[in-house]
Amino acid sequence: MAGVLGIDVGGSNFRIGLFDQEGHRLDLSEGKTDSSGGRDWMLSEIRQRSLSLIEKAELQVKACGISFGGPVDYDQQQVSSMHVSGWQGFKLARWVKEHLNLDCLVDNDANAGALGEFRYGAGRGTHSIVYITISTGIGGGVVCEGKLLHGRDSLAGELGHIPMSVAGAVCSCGGQGCLETFCSGTAIALRGRGLAKRKPAVLARTIELSSGDPDKITAETLFQAATEGEKGAVFIVREAAQWLARGLLMVIRILNPDRIILGGGVALAGKRLLDPLHEYLDILSIPMLQYSTEIALAELGNYSPLYGAAALGWELV
Numbered sequence: 013m014a015g016v017l018g019i020d021v022g023g024s025n026f027r028i029g030l031f032d033q034e035g036h037r038l039d040l041s042e043g044k045t046d047s048s049g050g051r052d053w054m055l056s057e058i059r060q061r062s063l064s065l066i067e068k069a070e071l072q073v074k075a076c077g078i079s080f081g082g083p084v085d086y087d088q089q090q091v092s093s094m095h096v097s098g099w100q101g102f103k104l105a106r107w108v109k110e111h112l113n114l115d116c117l118v119d120n121d122a123n124a125g126a127l128g129e130f131r132y133g134a135g136r137g138t139h140s141i142v143y144i145t146i147s148t149g150i151g152g153g154v155v156c157e158g159k160l161l162h163g164r165d166s167l168a169g170e171l172g173h174i175p176m177s178v179a180g181a182v183c184s185c186g187g188q189g190c191l192e193t194f195c196s197g198t199a200i201a202l203r204g205r206g207l208a209k210r211k212p213a214v215l216a217r218t219i220e221l222s223s224g225d226p227d228k229i230t231a232e233t234l235f236q237a238a239t240e241g242e243k244g245a246v247f248i249v250r251e252a253a254q255w256l257a258r259g260l261l262m263v264i265r266i267l268n269p270d271r272i273i274l275g276g277g278v279a280l281a282g283k284r285l286l287d288p289l290h291e292y293l294d295i296l297s298i299p300m301l302q303y304s305t306e307i308a309l310a311e312l313g314n315y316s317p318l319y320g321a322a323a324l325g326w327e328l329v
């Protein structure tokens with residue numbers, strides 16, 4: 013029997029899994045990423061742990077797929093990182109071939125997450141999905157008729173950087189008013205902190221849940237307070253849902269996928285986010301262009317990119 017290695021190289025954690033053809037995870041080795049160790053530390057961890065998994069494996073490991081938490085030039089199979097040293101222009105697939113003797117396909121974490129959910133998660137049984145991961149920032153991946161869409165510059169699916177409004181804040185990408193500046197976890201927390209300083213009374217419960225410190229407000233504490241009915245928190249959650257609804261409607265208008273799958277920390281809010289999101293989508297959409305795209309939550313949680321990495325590996329077998 014044959015298997016593949018799926019590897020998820022992330023800013024906070026890294027994971028290496030052994031998968032069979034049906035996507036069952038047979039073995040797993042994971043740890044915290046030591047960013048100060050740079051590229052060499054990570055490569056050494058990947059090498060040792062992968063070789064150990066391959067040696068223990070009861071099936072023959074045929075290939076490897078990697079989800080990388082940074083920009084990936086898919087055509088060149090080359091990665092970069094803004095935050096960790098040594099990765100700039102690094103040919104990661106070639107390194108795997110040289111050090112693990114496995115054919116390898118590398119993609120960025122949002123694309124890998126999309127593929128993971130499409131094959132093994134909330135996208136099973138569909139033809140096309142758009143995966144949107146909402147956490148510190150917003151990332152996305154598009155699977156169209158079963159294939160990941162990369163685009164001319166490997167930039168397809170960069171949904172966090174759709175320009176929504178010139179009235180928005182400056183974005184991490186340098187642009188202004190991107191979707192990410194309205195409804196990422198960071199953006200929601202910043203809105204909460206701003207409101208808490210101007211009108212502490214309307215966010216009293218949120219502040220209490222944030223160790224009594226307005227600067228410690230997070231998207232999570234806001235969602236929690238909103239669930240308990242705090243008006244200020246409900247206002248901020250609804251405002252974020254409204255912007256997200258506009259972003260999702262753009263996606264629906266352009267691609268009309270079978271399903272849009274929401275992942276990342278903010279999506280863990282579940283119903284608290286989905287209810288206002290559906291409400292605003294209903295308000296925004298018009299009967300003449302009635303769509304049947306479903307909005308679903310990711311099923312693989314933090315492991316969507318790892319499963320996607322395995323699916324990348326299987327593309328080579």
Ligand SMILES: [Zn+2]
Pocket residue numbers: 172173174183184185186187188190192
């Ligand atoms: Zn941006």
